[in-house]
Amino acid sequence: MGTGLIDDYVTDLGARLQGSRRQVRDLLTETRDSLTDAVEAHLDRGLDEDTAQRRAVEEFGPVRHIAREYQAELAVAYGARTLTLLAVVLPVMHALWEMSRMYFIGPWQDFGGPVPSWYMLIAKANDMTSGVAAGIALVALILGRVLARRLDTQLLARLAASIALLSVLVVVLGNVAILSATWQVDPQRLVQSLPMGIASFGTWIVIVRLGLLARRCLSCATIVA
Template sequence: MGADVIDGYVTDLGSRLRGSKRQVRDLLTETRDSLTDATEAHLGRGLTEQEAQRRAVEEFGPVREIANEYQAELAVAYGTRTLIWLAVVLPLMHMAWEYGRMLLIGPWQDFGTRPPSWYLVVAQANDLTSGIASGVALLALVLGRMLARRYDARLLARTAATISFLAVGAVLLGNLAIIAATAHVDPARLVQSLPMSTASLITWTVIVRLGLLARRCLSCATIVG
């Protein structure tokens, strides 16, 4: 009967947490170990097994409060992971795409007639989007580490989640804008060679992956009470 006290507490705690499975598992393992150590200490003072476990759980804290603290920690970790992905992957993806385009397609002005000026503006804006999003993510990482001790983890988690979500959204809109602009100017340009089609598929796979990370990051941060 006594074992059910710790098991029930850990199970209830785990059901309230969202984040990396490995990190959740590590936190729950640490919790169980702490409760077991406290139980053994109370057993040494003459309490029964069930009384010792109940006392250990009471001293550890209400499950809702502990879950809130753990969730803030998980949200910050997930936000940091997502920002790192944005800071590193976006510029690499953009450079790979641009290199492939220049190698296999050539400059925009080599497409027969020169595209209209507004099209070049859209293309340049799309190019800048990845760089700006990556730079903002990197800046957020640096500032987050500097401010970690001065600001509440909940605020940092929500800030990281919001930045991640907006950055991915901007990159997504930039790519959709250039596709729509290309279709308007010359739909034939959307039909690419196999290498470029593969590169496009990889690009969209990365964007979707980043979008999922940003959404999970936002989800982890918004459930922090």
């Protein structure tokens, strides 16, 4: 059985989609299977090869319209994956940093001299940002499942991407705030411990990576397939 028209359709569809590579591959495999099944059914009904392929592709729907629906699903899936990562990685990252701090520095009061009360306020707020951001991601994941059939898929994808970006932004703001505050109070604290400098650098790499994932979520949710 020839597959010229089917190949063209699947290639055109694939070129319009953006998302997790595995998800795109699964959708395209399913599409090719469905079109092949449809061609076989039409051949069994007595149509010739070319007509069977053309009929199968027509029945599947205009590629632009189908790509739009597929893309919305891919965007939601990418959003859910990113929110899951945020819900898991942020608390783990914070816990690891705190454990390193306790091991290499010990309690804050033993590190350097006394600090103003506003500094402690910022430090406590920063301690909470990872938990808050992970909580936001978790609540969004649960709501996304509940609203899966009630809310327009494209809207759901845009909400997921916006919430992912918001979560990362909360963590970035917390970290920038504590760095700026420390610089203001005692810049020496920022370079006093090499292991903690490395741990902080690692934290920033994770945050930037999560930020890029969240930005790709938005790109998947807003691309015109």
